Amino acid sequence: MSGTTGHRLVGMNNSPITSLTTSGLLTDKVAFIIGAGRGIGAAAARLFAREGARVLLAARTQDQLKAVTEEIREAGGTADYVVCDLTDPASVRAAVNRSVELYGRLDVAFNNGATGQLPGPMDQLSEADFDHVCAxxxxxxxxxxxxxxxxIRGTAKHGAIVNSSSVGSLMGNPQLPAYGAAKRAANSLTASAAATYGPEGIRVNAIAPGPTLTEMLHxxxxxxxGTIEQLNAQTPLGRPADPEEIAQAAAWLLxxxxxxxxxxxxxVDGGMGA
Incomplete structure (x- = not known):
């Protein structure tokens, strides 16, 4: 976890400069993270805790959540978890409300839950799979x-939300058409929420990762x-992202x-969209 520092520096003409006290990006904030059992979400949970937040991890798989939570606690962070199914409204509401029960409020949230689809043209995707991707x-x-x-409105009064999108939402996506379309629609929801709740002091943004070394990509x-090799060839930085590199962007936005x-x-795409 990031600490605080304060010391004197010497500027021009030997005049003293007292540095400002600094702390973690998310010091004293309560953070709720969906999709926190693995990949980008797990990296975000670890990072947010290091940056000073009290975190509540949510996902469908209890074993994964428990492992990440225990890792954060062993490192000195404050963490708990709740099992949550993004397709179940009652489950989502209960998970979010759990952060208030545990920590007294909610300041920031990272909605990183996602599901992929079988790669291929859209006419080869079943209706059931399309519905699940959108759900x-x-x-x-x-x-x-x-x-x-x-x-947030009922406790902290102001805060921030980040939704996890995809670089595939910003261009044609022949291999993942339903996934790209759902993420593009989520971009629109993000913009609408930002316009609606900005006057209350609630900021809403999204991140669009490029190829990232998660289970979904593997x-x-x-x-x-050959998919990873092809994607690397389309990326100016020539490699996929590590999940923590994506989490760093979410932490800053929150x-x-x-x-x-x-x-x-x-x-956050290594220049793929440049």
């Missing part, structure tokens, strides 16, 4: 934001060998250091 990647963030805004590469940023979809 998790579009309706899920809507359910989460609705509950989070109520919790599964895609297994089903379509922090007070981005206090004038709302309604944006921030590319």
């Amino acid at each position: 998790v990647n579009l309706k899920g963030p809507w359910l989460a934001m609705t509950a989070e805004i109520a919790a 599964e895609w590469d297994e089903k379509s060998p 922090s007070d250091r981005s206090s004038y940023v709302t309604g944006t979809v921030l590319r």
Whole structure:
């Protein structure tokens, strides 16, 4: 966890400069993280705790949540977890409200839950798979934001929300058409929420990661060998992101250091969209 420092520096003409006290990006904030059992969400939970937040992890898989929570606690952070199904409205509301029960309020939320689809043209995707992709990647963030805004409004009064989108939402996505479409629609929800709740002091943004070394990417590469290599060739930085690199962007958007940023979809894509 980031500490605080304060010391004297010497500036021009040997005049003393007293440095400002600094602390973690999220010191004293209560953070709720959906999809926190693995990948970007787990990296975000670890990072947010190091940056001073008290975190509540949510996902469907209890074993994964428990492991990440215990890791954070062993490192000196404050963490707990709750099992949550993004397709179940009651489950989402209960998970968000748990943060208030545990910590007394909610300041920030990172909606990172997602599901992929079988890669391929849209005419080869079943209707059931299309519905599931939309239920998790579009309706899920809507359910989460609705509950989070109520919790922030009722406790901390102001705060910030970040939704996890995808660089695939910002361009044609022939291999993941339903996934890209659902994420693009979530971008619109993000902008609408930012415009609606900004006057109350609630900021809402999204991040659009490029290829990131998560289980989803590895599964895609297994089903379509060479995918990671092809994506690297399309990325100016020439590599996929580590999950913590994406989490760093979310942490900044949730922090007070981005206090004038709302309604944006921030590319974190290694230059893929350049």
